[in-house]
Amino acid sequence: MSPKKVREFFSRLAAANPEPKSELEYATPFQLLVAVVLSAQATDKGVNRATRALFRDHPTPQAIAALGVEGLAEYINTIGLYPTKAKNVVALSRLLLERHGGDVPHDRAALEALPGVGRKTANVVLNIAFHEPTIAVDTHIFRVGNRTGLAPGSTVEAVEQKLLKVVPAEFRLHAHHWLILLGRYTCKARSPDCVHCPVFDLCACKEKNV
Template sequence: MTKDQIFEFFRLLCELNPEPETELEFGNHYQLLVAVVLSAQATDAGVNKATRALFDKVQHPRQMVELGEEGLKEHIKTIGLFNSKAKNVIALSEQLLADHDGEVPADRDALVTLPGVGRKTANVVMNCAFGEETFAVDTHVFRVGNRTGLAKGKTPEQVEAKLEKRVPQPFRRHAHHWLILLGRYTCKARTPECWRCPVVELCSFKKKVMEPSKKARV
Protein backbone atom coordinates (compact mmCIF):
# COMPACT_ATOMS: atom_id res chain seq x y z
CA MET A 1 0.00 0.00 0.00
CA THR A 2 1.06 3.57 -0.65
CA LYS A 3 1.09 6.20 2.09
CA ASP A 4 -2.14 7.67 0.76
CA GLN A 5 -3.79 4.25 0.68
CA ILE A 6 -2.71 3.52 4.25
CA PHE A 7 -4.13 6.83 5.44
CA GLU A 8 -7.43 6.11 3.69
CA PHE A 9 -7.45 2.55 5.07
CA PHE A 10 -7.37 3.80 8.65
CA ARG A 11 -9.59 6.77 7.95
CA LEU A 12 -12.36 4.41 6.83
CA LEU A 13 -11.93 2.16 9.86
CA CYS A 14 -11.92 5.19 12.16
CA GLU A 15 -15.06 6.55 10.56
CA LEU A 16 -16.91 3.32 11.39
CA ASN A 17 -15.52 2.97 14.93
CA PRO A 18 -13.84 6.15 16.23
CA GLU A 19 -12.98 4.82 19.71
CA PRO A 20 -12.29 1.06 19.50
CA GLU A 21 -11.55 -0.76 22.73
CA THR A 22 -10.32 -4.18 23.76
CA GLU A 23 -13.12 -6.71 24.20
CA LEU A 24 -11.52 -7.99 27.40
CA GLU A 25 -13.39 -6.98 30.55
CA PHE A 26 -11.42 -5.44 33.42
CA GLY A 27 -11.74 -2.86 36.17
CA ASN A 28 -8.18 -1.67 36.64
CA HIS A 29 -4.68 -1.98 35.19
CA TYR A 30 -3.87 -5.11 37.17
CA GLN A 31 -6.99 -6.92 36.00
CA LEU A 32 -6.20 -5.89 32.43
CA LEU A 33 -2.73 -7.40 32.72
CA VAL A 34 -4.13 -10.65 34.10
CA ALA A 35 -6.82 -10.82 31.41
CA VAL A 36 -4.30 -10.31 28.61
CA VAL A 37 -2.01 -13.02 30.01
CA LEU A 38 -4.98 -15.39 30.19
CA SER A 39 -6.06 -14.53 26.64
CA ALA A 40 -3.03 -16.13 24.98
CA GLN A 41 -4.34 -18.84 22.63
CA ALA A 42 -7.84 -18.24 23.99
CA THR A 43 -10.80 -16.08 22.97
CA ASP A 44 -11.64 -12.83 24.71
CA ALA A 45 -15.18 -14.13 25.25
CA GLY A 46 -13.86 -17.24 26.98
CA VAL A 47 -11.55 -15.20 29.18
CA ASN A 48 -14.34 -12.80 30.14
CA LYS A 49 -16.60 -15.67 31.13
CA ALA A 50 -13.90 -17.03 33.44
CA THR A 51 -12.74 -13.74 34.95
CA ARG A 52 -16.07 -12.17 35.91
CA ALA A 53 -16.31 -14.11 39.17
CA LEU A 54 -12.53 -13.96 39.65
CA PHE A 55 -12.36 -10.18 39.33
CA ASP A 56 -15.23 -9.78 41.79
CA LYS A 57 -12.86 -11.29 44.35
CA VAL A 58 -9.50 -10.10 43.08
CA GLN A 59 -8.68 -6.48 42.28
CA HIS A 60 -5.06 -6.40 43.51
CA PRO A 61 -2.03 -8.69 43.23
CA ARG A 62 -2.03 -9.28 47.00
CA GLN A 63 -5.52 -10.74 46.75
CA MET A 64 -4.37 -12.96 43.88
CA VAL A 65 -1.45 -14.29 45.92
CA GLU A 66 -3.82 -14.94 48.82
CA LEU A 67 -6.17 -16.82 46.47
CA GLY A 68 -3.26 -19.04 45.50
CA GLU A 69 -2.51 -21.12 42.44
CA GLU A 70 -5.10 -23.82 43.15
CA GLY A 71 -7.80 -21.27 43.89
CA LEU A 72 -7.01 -19.44 40.66
CA LYS A 73 -7.16 -22.68 38.67
CA GLU A 74 -10.73 -23.23 39.83
CA HIS A 75 -11.71 -19.91 38.26
CA ILE A 76 -9.83 -20.30 34.96
CA LYS A 77 -10.01 -24.05 34.29
CA THR A 78 -12.18 -23.44 31.21
CA ILE A 79 -9.32 -21.50 29.57
CA GLY A 80 -6.67 -23.29 27.52
CA LEU A 81 -3.28 -23.82 29.19
CA PHE A 82 -4.83 -22.85 32.54
CA ASN A 83 -2.21 -24.69 34.61
CA SER A 84 0.75 -22.76 33.25
CA LYS A 85 -1.25 -19.53 33.14
CA ALA A 86 -2.21 -19.88 36.80
CA LYS A 87 1.43 -20.40 37.73
CA ASN A 88 2.45 -17.30 35.75
CA VAL A 89 -0.32 -15.09 37.14
CA ILE A 90 0.63 -15.95 40.73
CA ALA A 91 4.32 -15.39 39.96
CA LEU A 92 3.75 -12.05 38.21
CA SER A 93 1.54 -10.94 41.10
CA GLU A 94 4.32 -11.76 43.56
CA GLN A 95 6.80 -9.85 41.40
CA LEU A 96 4.51 -6.81 41.19
CA LEU A 97 4.32 -6.77 44.97
CA ALA A 98 8.08 -7.23 45.41
CA ASP A 99 9.32 -4.85 42.72
CA HIS A 100 6.54 -2.36 41.95
CA ASP A 101 4.55 -1.87 45.18
CA GLY A 102 1.71 -3.87 43.65
CA GLU A 103 1.29 -1.47 40.72
CA VAL A 104 1.48 -2.32 37.02
CA PRO A 105 4.51 -0.47 35.64
CA ALA A 106 3.95 1.93 32.74
CA ASP A 107 7.10 0.63 31.08
CA ARG A 108 7.29 -2.07 28.40
CA ASP A 109 10.78 -3.21 29.40
CA ALA A 110 9.61 -3.71 32.99
CA LEU A 111 6.45 -5.49 31.87
CA VAL A 112 8.28 -8.11 29.80
CA THR A 113 10.29 -9.15 32.88
CA LEU A 114 7.06 -10.40 34.48
CA PRO A 115 6.29 -14.13 34.20
CA GLY A 116 3.98 -14.91 31.28
CA VAL A 117 4.31 -11.44 29.78
CA GLY A 118 5.77 -11.25 26.28
CA ARG A 119 6.09 -8.30 23.96
CA LYS A 120 2.54 -8.64 22.59
CA THR A 121 1.01 -8.65 26.08
CA ALA A 122 3.17 -5.70 27.13
CA ASN A 123 2.10 -3.76 24.04
CA VAL A 124 -1.59 -4.37 24.79
CA VAL A 125 -1.17 -3.16 28.38
CA MET A 126 0.84 -0.11 27.34
CA ASN A 127 -1.85 0.80 24.82
CA CYS A 128 -5.03 0.02 26.76
CA ALA A 129 -3.85 1.09 30.22
CA PHE A 130 -1.51 3.97 29.45
CA GLY A 131 -2.56 5.20 26.00
CA GLU A 132 0.79 4.48 24.38
CA GLU A 133 1.03 4.12 20.60
CA THR A 134 2.00 0.45 20.50
CA PHE A 135 1.21 -2.26 17.97
CA ALA A 136 0.32 -5.59 19.53
CA VAL A 137 0.57 -8.25 16.83
CA ASP A 138 -1.68 -11.23 17.52
CA THR A 139 -2.82 -13.78 14.94
CA HIS A 140 -5.49 -11.39 13.61
CA VAL A 141 -3.13 -8.45 13.17
CA PHE A 142 -0.48 -10.71 11.64
CA ARG A 143 -2.98 -12.07 9.11
CA VAL A 144 -4.52 -8.70 8.21
CA GLY A 145 -1.12 -7.03 7.91
CA ASN A 146 0.09 -9.66 5.47
CA ARG A 147 -3.13 -10.30 3.57
CA THR A 148 -3.97 -6.66 2.87
CA GLY A 149 -0.41 -5.61 2.09
CA LEU A 150 -0.45 -3.08 4.91
CA ALA A 151 2.46 -4.63 6.80
CA LYS A 152 3.97 -7.81 5.43
CA GLY A 153 6.34 -9.87 7.53
CA LYS A 154 7.29 -13.47 8.26
CA THR A 155 7.20 -12.95 12.03
CA PRO A 156 5.06 -10.88 14.42
CA GLU A 157 8.13 -8.77 15.15
CA GLN A 158 8.53 -7.92 11.45
CA VAL A 159 4.85 -6.99 11.14
CA GLU A 160 5.10 -4.83 14.27
CA ALA A 161 8.15 -3.03 12.87
CA LYS A 162 6.31 -2.35 9.60
CA LEU A 163 3.26 -1.00 11.44
CA GLU A 164 5.48 1.16 13.62
CA LYS A 165 7.01 2.65 10.50
CA ARG A 166 3.91 2.94 8.30
CA VAL A 167 0.86 3.81 10.45
CA PRO A 168 0.34 7.59 10.35
CA GLN A 169 -1.13 10.01 12.84
CA PRO A 170 -3.86 10.45 13.99
CA PHE A 171 -4.46 6.69 13.82
CA ARG A 172 -1.52 5.23 15.72
CA ARG A 173 -3.11 4.86 19.14
CA HIS A 174 -6.09 2.80 17.95
CA ALA A 175 -4.55 1.07 14.92
CA HIS A 176 -4.03 -2.36 16.45
CA HIS A 177 -7.62 -2.44 17.76
CA TRP A 178 -9.02 -1.72 14.30
CA LEU A 179 -6.84 -4.44 12.82
CA ILE A 180 -7.82 -6.99 15.49
CA LEU A 181 -11.53 -6.30 15.00
CA LEU A 182 -11.18 -6.41 11.22
CA GLY A 183 -9.43 -9.79 11.44
CA ARG A 184 -11.79 -11.20 14.07
CA TYR A 185 -15.07 -10.32 12.37
CA THR A 186 -14.42 -9.68 8.67
CA CYS A 187 -10.97 -10.67 7.42
CA LYS A 188 -11.32 -14.16 8.89
CA ALA A 189 -8.64 -16.80 8.63
CA ARG A 190 -10.46 -19.46 6.64
CA THR A 191 -12.77 -17.34 4.46
CA PRO A 192 -12.39 -13.55 4.46
CA GLU A 193 -15.75 -11.81 4.10
CA CYS A 194 -14.49 -9.34 1.53
CA TRP A 195 -17.99 -8.61 0.28
CA ARG A 196 -18.69 -6.60 3.44
CA CYS A 197 -15.21 -5.25 4.19
CA PRO A 198 -15.01 -1.44 4.43
CA VAL A 199 -11.45 -1.37 3.08
CA VAL A 200 -11.75 -3.99 0.34
CA GLU A 201 -10.88 -1.51 -2.42
CA LEU A 202 -7.55 -0.75 -0.74
CA CYS A 203 -6.62 -4.36 -0.01
CA SER A 204 -4.03 -6.12 -2.20
CA PHE A 205 -5.27 -9.66 -1.47
CA LYS A 206 -5.61 -11.39 -4.85
CA LYS A 207 -8.17 -14.04 -3.88
CA LYS A 208 -10.93 -11.78 -2.59
CA VAL A 209 -14.21 -13.48 -1.68
CA MET A 210 -16.78 -11.05 -3.02
CA GLU A 211 -19.92 -12.96 -2.11
CA PRO A 212 -20.90 -15.36 0.69
CA SER A 213 -21.04 -19.06 -0.07
CA LYS A 214 -24.42 -20.67 -0.56
CA LYS A 215 -23.88 -22.50 2.71
CA ALA A 216 -23.27 -19.21 4.55
CA ARG A 217 -26.47 -17.69 3.13
CA VAL A 218 -28.71 -20.44 4.46
Template sequence: MKRKSALPARIRQRNVAIFSRLREANPQPKTELEYATPYQLLVAVVLSAQATDRSVNIATRPLFKLAPTPAAMLGLGEERLREMIGSIGLYRTKAKNVIGLSQLLLECHAGEVPDDAAALEALPGVGHKTANVVLNTIFHKPVIAVDTHIFRVSNRTGLAPGKDVKAVEAKLLESVPAEFMLDAHHWLILLGRYICKARKPECGRCPINDLCEYPDKLL
Protein backbone atom coordinates in the same frame (compact mmCIF):
# COMPACT_ATOMS: atom_id res chain seq x y z
CA MET B 1 8.99 15.73 16.43
CA LYS B 2 6.80 14.22 13.70
CA ARG B 3 7.75 10.94 12.13
CA LYS B 4 9.09 11.31 8.62
CA SER B 5 7.80 8.46 6.49
CA ALA B 6 10.03 6.89 3.87
CA LEU B 7 7.02 5.37 2.13
CA PRO B 8 6.06 6.51 -1.38
CA ALA B 9 3.34 9.15 -1.46
CA ARG B 10 0.86 6.75 -3.07
CA ILE B 11 1.28 4.24 -0.25
CA ARG B 12 1.02 6.93 2.41
CA GLN B 13 -2.22 8.16 0.88
CA ARG B 14 -3.62 4.63 0.73
CA ASN B 15 -2.74 4.01 4.37
CA VAL B 16 -4.41 7.24 5.44
CA ALA B 17 -7.51 6.16 3.52
CA ILE B 18 -7.47 2.71 5.16
CA PHE B 19 -7.37 4.04 8.70
CA SER B 20 -9.74 6.90 7.96
CA ARG B 21 -12.36 4.35 6.98
CA LEU B 22 -11.66 2.13 9.97
CA ARG B 23 -11.99 5.15 12.25
CA GLU B 24 -15.22 6.21 10.57
CA ALA B 25 -16.67 2.72 11.10
CA ASN B 26 -15.52 2.57 14.75
CA PRO B 27 -14.45 5.95 16.16
CA GLN B 28 -13.52 4.64 19.62
CA PRO B 29 -12.30 1.05 19.34
CA LYS B 30 -11.72 -0.85 22.57
CA THR B 31 -10.43 -4.20 23.71
CA GLU B 32 -13.13 -6.83 24.18
CA LEU B 33 -11.48 -8.07 27.36
CA GLU B 34 -13.39 -6.98 30.47
CA TYR B 35 -11.46 -5.21 33.22
CA ALA B 36 -11.77 -2.41 35.76
CA THR B 37 -8.11 -1.68 36.56
CA PRO B 38 -4.70 -1.91 34.86
CA TYR B 39 -3.93 -4.99 36.95
CA GLN B 40 -7.08 -6.74 35.80
CA LEU B 41 -6.30 -6.00 32.15
CA LEU B 42 -2.78 -7.37 32.62
CA VAL B 43 -4.17 -10.59 34.08
CA ALA B 44 -6.82 -10.86 31.37
CA VAL B 45 -4.25 -10.45 28.59
CA VAL B 46 -1.99 -13.09 30.16
CA LEU B 47 -4.97 -15.45 30.31
CA SER B 48 -5.96 -14.69 26.72
CA ALA B 49 -2.94 -16.36 25.13
CA GLN B 50 -4.28 -19.11 22.85
CA ALA B 51 -7.79 -18.43 24.15
CA THR B 52 -10.71 -16.29 23.03
CA ASP B 53 -11.60 -13.04 24.75
CA ARG B 54 -15.06 -14.46 25.38
CA SER B 55 -13.72 -17.47 27.29
CA VAL B 56 -11.43 -15.22 29.33
CA ASN B 57 -14.28 -12.86 30.22
CA ILE B 58 -16.42 -15.77 31.41
CA ALA B 59 -13.63 -16.84 33.76
CA THR B 60 -12.55 -13.41 34.97
CA ARG B 61 -16.00 -12.08 35.89
CA PRO B 62 -16.18 -14.19 39.07
CA LEU B 63 -12.39 -14.18 39.48
CA PHE B 64 -12.07 -10.40 39.66
CA LYS B 65 -14.89 -10.22 42.21
CA LEU B 66 -12.85 -12.44 44.52
CA ALA B 67 -9.36 -11.24 43.57
CA PRO B 68 -9.39 -7.73 42.04
CA THR B 69 -5.86 -6.81 43.22
CA PRO B 70 -2.42 -8.45 43.37
CA ALA B 71 -2.71 -8.93 47.14
CA ALA B 72 -6.15 -10.49 46.82
CA MET B 73 -4.88 -12.79 44.04
CA LEU B 74 -2.07 -14.02 46.28
CA GLY B 75 -4.62 -14.57 49.02
CA LEU B 76 -6.73 -16.62 46.63
CA GLY B 77 -3.77 -18.89 45.93
CA GLU B 78 -2.62 -20.83 42.92
CA GLU B 79 -4.76 -23.91 43.53
CA ARG B 80 -8.02 -21.95 43.77
CA LEU B 81 -6.98 -19.84 40.79
CA ARG B 82 -6.46 -22.97 38.71
CA GLU B 83 -9.98 -24.05 39.54
CA MET B 84 -11.43 -20.71 38.51
CA ILE B 85 -9.66 -20.54 35.15
CA GLY B 86 -9.81 -24.26 34.35
CA SER B 87 -11.96 -23.62 31.27
CA ILE B 88 -9.12 -21.67 29.64
CA GLY B 89 -6.32 -23.38 27.73
CA LEU B 90 -2.94 -23.73 29.47
CA TYR B 91 -4.63 -22.83 32.75
CA ARG B 92 -2.02 -24.47 34.98
CA THR B 93 0.87 -22.46 33.54
CA LYS B 94 -1.25 -19.32 33.44
CA ALA B 95 -2.26 -19.69 37.09
CA LYS B 96 1.39 -20.02 38.08
CA ASN B 97 2.28 -16.93 36.05
CA VAL B 98 -0.56 -14.82 37.44
CA ILE B 99 0.48 -15.65 40.99
CA GLY B 100 4.11 -14.91 40.10
CA LEU B 101 3.41 -11.58 38.44
CA SER B 102 1.15 -10.56 41.32
CA GLN B 103 3.96 -11.27 43.77
CA LEU B 104 6.47 -9.25 41.72
CA LEU B 105 4.08 -6.33 41.34
CA LEU B 106 3.81 -6.14 45.12
CA GLU B 107 7.53 -6.62 45.73
CA CYS B 108 8.89 -4.34 43.00
CA HIS B 109 6.14 -1.93 41.96
CA ALA B 110 4.04 -1.27 45.08
CA GLY B 111 1.25 -3.33 43.55
CA GLU B 112 0.96 -1.09 40.50
CA VAL B 113 1.33 -2.07 36.84
CA PRO B 114 4.47 -0.38 35.45
CA ASP B 115 4.30 1.72 32.29
CA ASP B 116 7.64 0.48 31.04
CA ALA B 117 8.07 -2.31 28.48
CA ALA B 118 11.16 -3.84 30.10
CA ALA B 119 9.54 -3.89 33.54
CA LEU B 120 6.39 -5.48 32.13
CA GLU B 121 8.31 -8.13 30.21
CA ALA B 122 10.19 -9.03 33.37
CA LEU B 123 6.92 -10.28 34.88
CA PRO B 124 6.07 -14.00 34.60
CA GLY B 125 3.91 -14.77 31.59
CA VAL B 126 4.30 -11.30 30.10
CA GLY B 127 5.96 -11.26 26.70
CA HIS B 128 6.41 -8.49 24.18
CA LYS B 129 2.88 -8.76 22.78
CA THR B 130 1.22 -8.70 26.20
CA ALA B 131 3.34 -5.75 27.28
CA ASN B 132 2.36 -3.81 24.17
CA VAL B 133 -1.34 -4.45 24.75
CA VAL B 134 -1.06 -3.02 28.26
CA LEU B 135 1.09 -0.08 27.17
CA ASN B 136 -1.34 0.80 24.39
CA THR B 137 -4.62 0.22 26.19
CA ILE B 138 -3.78 1.54 29.65
CA PHE B 139 -0.97 4.00 29.10
CA HIS B 140 -1.97 5.19 25.61
CA LYS B 141 1.41 4.54 24.07
CA PRO B 142 1.61 4.29 20.26
CA VAL B 143 2.65 0.65 20.08
CA ILE B 144 1.10 -2.34 18.33
CA ALA B 145 0.81 -5.89 19.61
CA VAL B 146 0.83 -8.21 16.61
CA ASP B 147 -1.42 -11.20 17.23
CA THR B 148 -2.66 -13.73 14.67
CA HIS B 149 -5.43 -11.38 13.48
CA ILE B 150 -3.13 -8.41 12.94
CA PHE B 151 -0.51 -10.62 11.30
CA ARG B 152 -3.10 -11.94 8.85
CA VAL B 153 -4.66 -8.57 8.06
CA SER B 154 -1.29 -6.89 7.62
CA ASN B 155 -0.14 -9.48 5.11
CA ARG B 156 -3.40 -9.93 3.23
CA THR B 157 -4.08 -6.25 2.69
CA GLY B 158 -0.50 -5.40 1.85
CA LEU B 159 -0.47 -2.86 4.65
CA ALA B 160 2.54 -4.37 6.41
CA PRO B 161 3.69 -7.64 4.86
CA GLY B 162 6.21 -9.67 6.78
CA LYS B 163 7.30 -13.27 7.33
CA ASP B 164 7.11 -13.11 11.11
CA VAL B 165 5.61 -11.09 13.94
CA LYS B 166 8.66 -8.89 14.42
CA ALA B 167 8.81 -7.99 10.74
CA VAL B 168 5.10 -7.12 10.65
CA GLU B 169 5.36 -5.00 13.80
CA ALA B 170 8.31 -3.06 12.40
CA LYS B 171 6.48 -2.51 9.12
CA LEU B 172 3.32 -1.35 10.89
CA LEU B 173 5.27 1.19 12.90
CA GLU B 174 6.49 2.56 9.58
CA SER B 175 3.21 2.25 7.69
CA VAL B 176 0.52 3.42 10.11
CA PRO B 177 0.09 7.21 9.90
CA ALA B 178 0.93 8.88 13.21
CA GLU B 179 -2.57 10.26 13.75
CA PHE B 180 -3.98 6.72 13.75
CA MET B 181 -1.26 4.91 15.67
CA LEU B 182 -2.92 4.92 19.08
CA ASP B 183 -6.00 3.02 17.92
CA ALA B 184 -4.50 1.03 15.04
CA HIS B 185 -3.97 -2.02 17.24
CA HIS B 186 -7.69 -2.35 18.03
CA TRP B 187 -8.93 -1.52 14.55
CA LEU B 188 -6.77 -4.21 12.97
CA ILE B 189 -7.66 -6.85 15.55
CA LEU B 190 -11.38 -6.24 15.16
CA LEU B 191 -11.09 -6.25 11.37
CA GLY B 192 -9.33 -9.61 11.48
CA ARG B 193 -11.66 -11.09 14.08
CA TYR B 194 -14.97 -10.21 12.45
CA ILE B 195 -14.35 -9.54 8.75
CA CYS B 196 -10.93 -10.58 7.49
CA LYS B 197 -11.31 -14.06 8.96
CA ALA B 198 -8.73 -16.78 8.49
CA ARG B 199 -10.74 -19.34 6.51
CA LYS B 200 -13.45 -17.26 4.88
CA PRO B 201 -12.88 -13.51 4.84
CA GLU B 202 -16.07 -11.49 4.37
CA CYS B 203 -14.59 -9.20 1.76
CA GLY B 204 -17.98 -8.05 0.52
CA ARG B 205 -18.64 -6.09 3.71
CA CYS B 206 -15.08 -4.95 4.36
CA PRO B 207 -14.77 -1.15 4.58
CA ILE B 208 -11.35 -1.21 2.92
CA ASN B 209 -12.14 -3.76 0.21
CA ASP B 210 -11.08 -1.57 -2.70
CA LEU B 211 -7.83 -0.61 -0.94
CA CYS B 212 -6.86 -4.19 -0.11
CA GLU B 213 -4.25 -6.03 -2.19
CA TYR B 214 -5.49 -9.55 -1.31
CA PRO B 215 -5.59 -11.42 -4.64
CA ASP B 216 -8.23 -13.95 -3.54
CA LYS B 217 -10.98 -11.60 -2.41
CA LEU B 218 -14.37 -13.22 -1.80
CA LEU B 219 -16.89 -10.76 -3.22
Protein backbone atom coordinates in the same frame (compact mmCIF):
# COMPACT_ATOMS: atom_id res chain seq x y z
CA MET C 1 0.49 -0.35 0.01
CA SER C 2 0.99 3.29 -0.94
CA PRO C 3 0.90 5.96 1.78
CA LYS C 4 -2.23 7.37 0.23
CA LYS C 5 -4.01 4.01 0.43
CA VAL C 6 -2.81 3.47 4.00
CA ARG C 7 -4.32 6.78 5.01
CA GLU C 8 -7.61 5.92 3.32
CA PHE C 9 -7.51 2.47 4.95
CA PHE C 10 -7.39 3.91 8.47
CA SER C 11 -9.70 6.83 7.69
CA ARG C 12 -12.45 4.35 6.90
CA LEU C 13 -11.84 2.23 10.00
CA ALA C 14 -11.78 5.40 12.11
CA ALA C 15 -15.02 6.67 10.59
CA ALA C 16 -16.78 3.38 11.33
CA ASN C 17 -15.47 3.17 14.90
CA PRO C 18 -14.14 6.50 16.27
CA GLU C 19 -13.32 5.23 19.76
CA PRO C 20 -12.47 1.53 19.55
CA LYS C 21 -11.81 -0.25 22.81
CA SER C 22 -10.77 -3.65 24.06
CA GLU C 23 -13.48 -6.27 24.37
CA LEU C 24 -11.75 -7.68 27.43
CA GLU C 25 -13.50 -6.79 30.69
CA TYR C 26 -11.42 -5.14 33.44
CA ALA C 27 -11.66 -2.39 36.03
CA THR C 28 -7.99 -1.63 36.78
CA PRO C 29 -4.60 -1.80 35.01
CA PHE C 30 -3.84 -4.92 37.05
CA GLN C 31 -7.01 -6.63 35.86
CA LEU C 32 -6.21 -5.64 32.30
CA LEU C 33 -2.75 -7.18 32.61
CA VAL C 34 -4.20 -10.43 33.96
CA ALA C 35 -6.89 -10.55 31.27
CA VAL C 36 -4.33 -10.07 28.51
CA VAL C 37 -2.10 -12.82 29.90
CA LEU C 38 -5.11 -15.13 29.99
CA SER C 39 -6.07 -14.22 26.43
CA ALA C 40 -3.10 -15.99 24.82
CA GLN C 41 -4.50 -18.46 22.28
CA ALA C 42 -7.97 -17.96 23.72
CA THR C 43 -11.04 -15.91 22.79
CA ASP C 44 -11.92 -12.80 24.75
CA LYS C 45 -15.38 -14.21 25.36
CA GLY C 46 -13.89 -17.19 27.13
CA VAL C 47 -11.56 -14.96 29.12
CA ASN C 48 -14.38 -12.63 30.18
CA ARG C 49 -16.52 -15.52 31.31
CA ALA C 50 -13.75 -16.62 33.68
CA THR C 51 -12.54 -13.21 34.84
CA ARG C 52 -16.02 -11.97 35.74
CA ALA C 53 -16.11 -14.34 38.71
CA LEU C 54 -12.39 -14.09 39.38
CA PHE C 55 -12.26 -10.29 39.60
CA ARG C 56 -15.50 -10.21 41.60
CA ASP C 57 -13.98 -12.47 44.25
CA HIS C 58 -10.29 -11.57 43.90
CA PRO C 59 -9.84 -8.12 42.33
CA THR C 60 -6.30 -7.20 43.44
CA PRO C 61 -2.77 -8.62 43.21
CA GLN C 62 -2.91 -9.20 46.97
CA ALA C 63 -6.03 -11.31 46.60
CA ILE C 64 -4.74 -13.35 43.68
CA ALA C 65 -1.38 -13.92 45.34
CA ALA C 66 -3.26 -15.21 48.38
CA LEU C 67 -5.56 -17.34 46.22
CA GLY C 68 -2.63 -19.43 45.01
CA VAL C 69 -2.10 -21.47 41.87
CA GLU C 70 -4.64 -24.20 42.57
CA GLY C 71 -7.27 -21.72 43.69
CA LEU C 72 -6.79 -19.60 40.60
CA ALA C 73 -6.88 -22.66 38.37
CA GLU C 74 -10.44 -23.39 39.52
CA TYR C 75 -11.56 -20.04 38.13
CA ILE C 76 -9.73 -20.26 34.81
CA ASN C 77 -9.79 -23.97 33.95
CA THR C 78 -12.16 -23.34 31.06
CA ILE C 79 -9.42 -21.38 29.26
CA GLY C 80 -6.82 -23.14 27.15
CA LEU C 81 -3.27 -23.41 28.56
CA TYR C 82 -4.70 -22.74 32.02
CA PRO C 83 -2.13 -24.58 34.16
CA THR C 84 0.69 -22.42 32.80
CA LYS C 85 -1.42 -19.29 33.01
CA ALA C 86 -2.38 -19.98 36.65
CA LYS C 87 1.27 -20.30 37.64
CA ASN C 88 2.26 -17.18 35.73
CA VAL C 89 -0.55 -14.98 37.05
CA VAL C 90 0.11 -15.90 40.68
CA ALA C 91 3.87 -15.39 40.26
CA LEU C 92 3.22 -12.15 38.42
CA SER C 93 0.97 -10.88 41.21
CA ARG C 94 3.63 -11.63 43.82
CA LEU C 95 6.31 -9.89 41.76
CA LEU C 96 4.14 -6.80 41.37
CA LEU C 97 3.76 -6.64 45.15
CA GLU C 98 7.48 -7.18 45.77
CA ARG C 99 8.90 -4.89 43.10
CA HIS C 100 6.23 -2.35 42.24
CA GLY C 101 4.06 -1.86 45.31
CA GLY C 102 1.25 -3.77 43.65
CA ASP C 103 1.10 -1.36 40.70
CA VAL C 104 1.52 -2.20 37.04
CA PRO C 105 4.83 -0.72 35.82
CA HIS C 106 4.75 1.76 32.93
CA ASP C 107 7.89 0.63 31.16
CA ARG C 108 8.41 -2.21 28.72
CA ALA C 109 11.42 -3.79 30.42
CA ALA C 110 9.65 -4.12 33.77
CA LEU C 111 6.53 -5.52 32.10
CA GLU C 112 8.43 -8.08 30.05
CA ALA C 113 10.29 -9.19 33.17
CA LEU C 114 6.98 -10.52 34.52
CA PRO C 115 6.21 -14.23 33.98
CA GLY C 116 3.80 -14.81 31.11
CA VAL C 117 4.35 -11.31 29.72
CA GLY C 118 6.11 -11.01 26.37
CA ARG C 119 6.32 -8.22 23.85
CA LYS C 120 2.75 -8.54 22.61
CA THR C 121 1.20 -8.41 26.12
CA ALA C 122 3.48 -5.51 27.11
CA ASN C 123 2.43 -3.62 24.00
CA VAL C 124 -1.26 -4.11 24.79
CA VAL C 125 -0.87 -2.86 28.38
CA LEU C 126 1.27 0.12 27.32
CA ASN C 127 -1.33 1.06 24.71
CA ILE C 128 -4.56 0.55 26.63
CA ALA C 129 -3.56 1.41 30.18
CA PHE C 130 -0.94 4.06 29.50
CA HIS C 131 -1.97 5.37 26.07
CA GLU C 132 1.34 4.78 24.35
CA PRO C 133 1.23 4.43 20.54
CA THR C 134 2.38 0.81 20.51
CA ILE C 135 0.96 -1.73 18.07
CA ALA C 136 0.71 -5.21 19.56
CA VAL C 137 0.87 -7.79 16.78
CA ASP C 138 -1.31 -10.78 17.59
CA THR C 139 -2.70 -13.53 15.39
CA HIS C 140 -5.30 -11.17 13.87
CA ILE C 141 -2.95 -8.31 13.09
CA PHE C 142 -0.30 -10.63 11.69
CA ARG C 143 -2.89 -12.11 9.33
CA VAL C 144 -4.49 -8.80 8.35
CA GLY C 145 -1.14 -7.10 7.81
CA ASN C 146 -0.02 -9.82 5.45
CA ARG C 147 -3.29 -10.45 3.64
CA THR C 148 -4.10 -6.85 2.88
CA GLY C 149 -0.56 -5.85 2.00
CA LEU C 150 -0.66 -3.15 4.66
CA ALA C 151 2.30 -4.59 6.57
CA PRO C 152 3.70 -7.80 5.09
CA GLY C 153 6.28 -9.72 7.12
CA SER C 154 7.27 -13.27 7.95
CA THR C 155 7.53 -12.65 11.71
CA VAL C 156 5.45 -10.66 14.19
CA GLU C 157 8.46 -8.44 14.86
CA ALA C 158 8.74 -7.57 11.17
CA VAL C 159 5.02 -6.79 10.93
CA GLU C 160 5.20 -4.60 14.03
CA GLN C 161 8.13 -2.57 12.69
CA LYS C 162 6.42 -2.20 9.36
CA LEU C 163 3.21 -0.96 10.99
CA LEU C 164 5.05 1.53 13.19
CA LYS C 165 6.64 2.85 10.01
CA VAL C 166 3.61 3.09 7.72
CA VAL C 167 0.72 3.98 10.06
CA PRO C 168 0.31 7.78 10.19
CA ALA C 169 0.84 9.21 13.68
CA GLU C 170 -2.75 10.38 14.01
CA PHE C 171 -3.99 6.78 13.67
CA ARG C 172 -1.31 5.00 15.66
CA LEU C 173 -2.95 5.11 19.09
CA HIS C 174 -6.02 3.21 17.89
CA ALA C 175 -4.47 1.19 15.05
CA HIS C 176 -4.17 -1.87 17.29
CA HIS C 177 -7.89 -2.06 18.00
CA TRP C 178 -9.02 -1.17 14.51
CA LEU C 179 -6.90 -3.96 13.02
CA ILE C 180 -7.98 -6.46 15.67
CA LEU C 181 -11.66 -5.77 15.10
CA LEU C 182 -11.22 -5.96 11.33
CA GLY C 183 -9.49 -9.32 11.73
CA ARG C 184 -11.95 -10.68 14.25
CA TYR C 185 -15.21 -9.84 12.52
CA THR C 186 -14.40 -9.36 8.83
CA CYS C 187 -10.94 -10.48 7.75
CA LYS C 188 -11.44 -13.79 9.56
CA ALA C 189 -8.86 -16.56 9.39
CA ARG C 190 -11.11 -19.19 7.84
CA SER C 191 -13.66 -17.43 5.71
CA PRO C 192 -12.92 -13.73 5.29
CA ASP C 193 -16.08 -11.72 4.78
CA CYS C 194 -14.70 -9.72 1.88
CA VAL C 195 -18.18 -8.80 0.67
CA HIS C 196 -18.70 -6.62 3.74
CA CYS C 197 -15.12 -5.42 4.12
CA PRO C 198 -14.74 -1.63 4.44
CA VAL C 199 -11.29 -1.72 2.80
CA PHE C 200 -12.02 -4.30 0.10
CA ASP C 201 -10.85 -2.09 -2.75
CA LEU C 202 -7.58 -1.26 -0.99
CA CYS C 203 -6.72 -4.87 -0.18
CA ALA C 204 -3.97 -6.79 -1.96
CA CYS C 205 -5.31 -10.24 -1.14
CA LYS C 206 -5.23 -12.37 -4.26
CA GLU C 207 -7.82 -14.84 -3.06
CA LYS C 208 -10.72 -12.58 -2.29
CA ASN C 209 -13.67 -14.44 -0.95
CA VAL C 210 -16.44 -13.07 -3.11
